[in-house]
Amino acid sequence: MATDSRLPQFRALSPAQRWDVIAKACQLSDEDRALLTEPGALPSSVADGMIENVIGTFELPLGVAGNFQVNGRDVLVPLAVEEPSIIAAASYMAKLAREDGGFQTSSTQPLMRAQVQIVGIQDPYGVRLALYQARAQILELANSRDKVLIGLGGGCKDIEVHVFPDSPRGPMVVMHLIVDVRDAMGANTVNTMAESVSPLVEQITGGSVRLRILSNLADLRLARARVRLTPQTLKTAERSGEEIIEGVLDAYTFAAIDPYRAATHNKGIMNGIDPVIVATGNDWRAVEAGAHAYASRHGRYTSLTTWEKDGTGALVGTIELPMPVGLVGGATKTHPLARLALKIMDVKSAQELGEIAAAVGLAQNLGALRALATEGIQRGHMALHARNIALVAGAVGAEVDQVAKRLAAENDVRTDRALEVLAELRQR
Ligand SMILES: CC(C)(COP(=O)([O-])OP(=O)([O-])OC[C@H]1O[C@@H](n2cnc3c(N)ncnc32)[C@H](O)[C@@H]1OP(=O)([O-])[O-])[C@@H](O)C(=O)NCCC(=O)NCCSC(=O)C[C@@](C)(O)CC(=O)[O-]
Numbered sequence: 001m002a003t004d005s006r007l008p009q010f011r012a013l014s015p016a017q018r019w020d021v022i023a024k025a026c027q028l029s030d031e032d033r034a035l036l037t038e039p040g041a042l043p044s045s046v047a048d049g050m051i052e053n054v055i056g057t058f059e060l061p062l063g064v065a066g067n068f069q070v071n072g073r074d075v076l077v078p079l080a081v082e083e084p085s086i087i088a089a090a091s092y093m094a095k096l097a098r099e100d101g102g103f104q105t106s107s108t109q110p111l112m113r114a115q116v117q118i119v120g121i122q123d124p125y126g127v128r129l130a131l132y133q134a135r136a137q138i139l140e141l142a143n144s145r146d147k148v149l150i151g152l153g154g155g156c157k158d159i160e161v162h163v164f165p166d167s168p169r170g171p172m173v174v175m176h177l178i179v180d181v182r183d184a185m186g187a188n189t190v191n192t193m194a195e196s197v198s199p200l201v202e203q204i205t206g207g208s209v210r211l212r213i214l215s216n217l218a219d220l221r222l223a224r225a226r227v228r229l230t231p232q233t234l235k236t237a238e239r240s241g242e243e244i245i246e247g248v249l250d251a252y253t254f255a256a257i258d259p260y261r262a263a264t265h266n267k268g269i270m271n272g273i274d275p276v277i278v279a280t281g282n283d284w285r286a287v288e289a290g291a292h293a294y295a296s297r298h299g300r301y302t303s304l305t306t307w308e309k310d311g312t313g314a315l316v317g318t319i320e321l322p323m324p325v326g327l328v329g330g331a332t333k334t335h336p337l338a339r340l341a342l343k344i345m346d347v348k349s350a351q352e353l354g355e356i357a358a359a360v361g362l363a364q365n366l367g368a369l370r371a372l373a374t375e376g377i378q379r380g381h382m383a384l385h386a387r388n389i390a391l392v393a394g395a396v397g398a399e400v401d402q403v404a405k406r407l408a409a410e411n412d413v414r415t416d417r418a419l420e421v422l423a424e425l426r427q428r
């Protein structure tokens with residue numbers, strides 16, 4: 001477990017030197033190092049067991065966001081992502097946040113919903129009551145298979161019956177199984193449960209069961225994060241903290257009221273969350289689907305975060321969203337790098353993993369809003385993107401930073417300019 005997530009001048013090190021820092025901070029072994037430094041950390045034999053028609057593996061950069069303090073614990077957070085400036089922004093905001101206590105997080109129990117669709121019935125409200133009457137029998141059948149899950153205190157805890165009396169296909173009833181999936185993401189688990197209770201549901205209702213599948217609107221499995229930053233912490237050489245706070249509040253309000261802005265605002269949040277989900281071998285599509293569905297829960301798509309000023313004038317940010325992630329199941333156990341990422345984070349439960357991801361999303365959001373509301377996104381983002389452009393132009397080794405620095409200094413981050421700068425460098 002890392003005892004100090006500050007990584008001073010980490011950026012100036014080489015990947016191998018950064019590995020040494022992380023390995024020391026997290027007590028990682030030489031075997032762990034081999035996973036990262038040797039090509040093909042995911043053996044094709046393992047990949048061939050994960051998906052169909054495998055022809056190889058696809059790699060992404062794996063970085064570490066520093067400075068995070070979550071509920072008083074220093075955490076180094078691995079992110080697998082291709083976009084520049086995400087890790088810089090998250091690390092920067094985490095650095096500021098730790099001045100004022102870092103991130104405080106919490107989460108609900110890991111409850112997932114499985115839906116059982118019932119058609120071919122004439123009395124949907126009567127069917128609803130019949131299902132509630134048979135609740136104990138349904139729960140018993142649902143819990144008759146998952147010995148490991150039940151033994152851990154998980155399992156189907158309740159049913160919830162939704163009625164659609166006049167759907168275009170006639171009356172429809174949807175029974176939800178509410179399942180505590182403990183440290184699994186739980187999709188396979190709850191899908192199996194839904195299929196296993198369907199014959200009994202048809203017997204109880206006299207209807208026909210169609211779909212038996214989890215809901216990705218996992219609104220009973222929420223992760224939350226909160227952060228508070230004073231004007232003193234937020235001030236820069238160019239702007240007062242108060243000015244920055246007012247800018248962030250205007251930027252947040254723009255997203256809260258305008259779906260066109262909210263889509264970009266939330267994409268920025270997921271820029272922080274998705275790379276943690278990918279790095280830990282979790283299903284980022286499930287997290288994305290739940291996040292955006294949850295952002296529409298009040299009937300209009302809006303911001304996943306809130307930003308406000310407290311009585312002392314400090315900026316207070318919150319995020320709350322579905323977080324269906326696991327420490328077991330799916331690829332979390334089969335992908336070696338997913339296991340390594342979980343080891344670096346030293347998380348003890350799926351809830352803790354979800355809370356850290358939520359905190360990274362909140363940090364990411366502040367990084368973007370703070371930049372957008374002051375200097376604009378391009379200076380910081382494009383200065384880091386310049387290295388990608390230098391690579392595209394063919395720069396190698398030390399040339400990459402030399403070309404990138406020149407592009408950033410000229411504020412002209414374009415491939416044709418990079419080619420010119422590279423040619424000049426090579427003529428020297
Ligand atoms: C990019 C910065 C951080 C530069 O900002 P800066 O002021 O030049 O940074 P700095 O050199 O003063 O460094 C401050 C800290 O930032 C971090 N940092 C700084 N640079 C690096 C680096 N190279 N590698 C690693 N970490 C870095 C690091 O923690 C560093 O502390 P230190 O290590 O020096 O003690 C700033 O301009 C920024 O945060 N910009 C916002 C960028 C952003 O939000 N990127 C996310 C992708 S774009 C996006 O989200 C989509 C969007 C924008 O549409 C979302 C939306 O619309 O809401």
Ligand SMILES: NC(=O)C1=CN([C@@H]2O[C@H](COP(=O)(O)OP(=O)(O)OC[C@H]3O[C@@H](n4cnc5c(N)ncnc54)[C@H](OP(=O)(O)O)[C@@H]3O)[C@@H](O)[C@H]2O)C=CC1
Nearest residue numbers: 146147148149182183184185186187188189283286329330
């Ligand atoms: N729409 C979606 O999001 C869908 C996603 N998926 C995929 O489903 C996968 C996730 O399903 P999931 O059910 O998590 O995967 P798994 O079926 O791989 O793992 C869950 C099983 O792990 C066992 N287990 C061991 N330890 C624990 C523990 N501490 N907590 C909970 N379970 C434990 C339980 O076994 P036992 O059963 O013996 O008790 C449990 O049923 C992901 O790969 C996802 O991509 C699939 C379909 C749809």
